[in-house]
Amino acid sequence: MERDPKTGEPTGILNEFSAENLVINVLPQPDFTVKQYKKTLLTWQKTAAEDGVTSVFVPVHYPTESLLKAFEELDNAGKLTVRYDLGLWADENKGTKQIGRLKELRDKYQGKSYKIDTIKIFADGVGENKLVWDQNILEKTVAALDKEGFRVYIHAIGNQGFYPSHNALDAFEYAAKLNGKRDSRHVITHLDWVKEDDVARFKDLGVIPTPQPSWFGKDWYTNVRGEGLKELNHMGSYLKPEYRLLHRVIFLQQILLKEICIPLQD
Template sequence: MKQLLQGFAVPVFKSPTFKKICLSSIAATLALSMSACSDDDDDDQTSTTQKADLIFENGTVYTVDAKHSEAEAVAVKDGKIVYVGTSAGLKDWRGDKTQVVDLNGKMLLPGFIDTHNHAYLRAESMYWVNLDTQSLDGYKQATQDFLSKHADAKQVRGVGWNLKYVLEQAESTGKSPAQLLDEIVGKDIPAVFITHGHHEVWANTRALKNAGITAQTPDPAGGFIDRDKNGQPTGILREFGAQNLVIQVLPQPDFTVDEYKNAVLSFQQDLAPQRGVTSVLVPIHYPTDSFLDAMKALDSESKLTVRYDLLQWADETRGTEQIAGFIERRAKYKGQFFKTDSIKIFGTGASSTYGSVVWDQEVLKKTVAALDKEKFRIYIHDIGPTSTYNLMLDAYEYAQQQNGQRDARHMITHVSDEAIPTIPRFLKLGVRADGHPLPKAFFDAGVALTSSSDYPVREFFPMTRIAQGVQSGIPLADMIQSHTINGAEAIFAEKETGSIEKGKAADLVIMDQNLFKVAPTALENAQVVMTVFNGKVVYDRSKVTTKNEKVTEVADGHDH
């Protein structure tokens, strides 16, 4: 009986005679023959009755397991990792139909996990006016191009305009931003454009009129209406509370189910796999059952090729009254590759000149405690200053006082240097930190943490974040961990994905070189060669050598 390396498993012999001999001598041969005598092969790494669907060999396999083990080869069967070890140990996993990928020294990692990714906003670049220019003429040309293709449009939405530039143009021309947008779009059709950061919208006169916004309209909770010296609204609305005043009265305030489906499919085809991303945490920043319906449909149609942890958005104006709806959606919207059992809270805004805290603190504390009691994981957006991080941590502490401690894995995202003084509280409360990437001090202190992108505000190629972290002094191993197993833990999926271990889903990425041999300044240039999701190759950019020595040219995708 040939004993294999990296698992001490043996082939399964099926003859009745062998089973009798094995059973009669079990005391002498227990260590080598237990799996051969058993009808349950769960503890084996190999089986002669099963052949792998996919094999990776002759590379550097960085497993990101608890010991940071390295291996040479991996075998995959039915979407699961069934073997991790030496290339020589793959012998019994090879079959006539097994796809064998010769890594040829390349690096195999767990699929990357992005714990702050607005994947649904892919729809904006597909269905809205792209305003990635910095001139009023450029904005007008892009808008007119859009209208020429959508002659029956009842509204115009756009993304990417520059707030500073528009305010400068308004000041220099003596016109309000709304009037400038009227000249671009016209006065007969409502237009609402949003910045890349999504904290400000620019509305024209028609959009303001439809929303009934006048000098007498008060600032909504957590939002701000820009006004001129006479108190008249200028057309700039900051933060979601104010933005929603004009958005909710548009003829089409949200994307349709089909538009969201197309956007997710585009995200999966054109973006995520090229970046090696196999799981994303998606903080939704407005109410959208259309998106959730789209995700449910795609999951039922077996079209999801990324794992999605979707965070329902909490309205700062509704406090605890909205929790019943969250519970209903959590039960309704879940599937094989998506779930909605977490809540996104918009804790602070970007408009510091108007005030940064969005929620009333007492309402926040009671809402966080009530959500925690219902076993929701809570994810709070906070960009500082330091005082606001303490306010968010106060809410988490209040929840623990009310409900007791549990494995909640609550998080704060956008964590910056201004949060460093609060590190002891992160540790004491067990709150996880997420950043793009986080300050080195959080790694040094041992805070539970993840690295993420905040796509589409930032490019979400994980190597960008990894390179930035390493160049700031964070060990490469820690940066990789923050994008893999730490991300899996953050979304309660560490038993399923996040590391290369037997029994876990085969969510994998091949990098074109061993990252540990790359200079920190060159890390961002490392390329994704192949991405595997749940055992299926969803992206293959390189020429790969198969078991038959055939080389297949795979169409190149978008670069990072």
């Protein structure tokens, strides 16, 4: 939540989901309806079938259960034609206190063609060199989620000289030391900027790197020169043989190199 630098008063500009959801939660209709979500999912599944897509990961950022109920109803009716892995959003202001609620939702929403076993965390935002989580809280939360058997999926874009993926890797390393290693298949996604020395840590920790080639054609990096290029888009490293088991999870738009936008159906 941005404030006026002189008065300290809120400006009305909200950054990231924790601030946005403060407003969303008090709206008369804080989310799309279950009916709208169901129609949209059914429409999108036609596109998925045309492109041969059979399994997807869906981050759920809203604090309501409308989308989850839509999946539940469609699954009960036998109308889900794609396997869905749903990822619930973790609030950086709640840390480990929210894990009980996340477990409740995981237990409540498990179907034949959809499941909740993933939690999405934002290490940074978009376009701002600022960490979203306090590092100590991040590490404890990731470790607690790992202990409960959740797969943790961390958003980390970064910028030249700013590497939230490093903080995410530190959190996964902390979890492994505390809980021991397992086939957790934790993920760090986007990964525009990664310290060169951190690339090998993905393999060592068993963390899946999920970059987005569909972003590479944008003009975000036109001013990067010289040594800076060593820490930008390590796609070649992730595709080396020793990483062959670590790059299975990629976004649909990366496979197709196009963005599919299905308008919400009334």
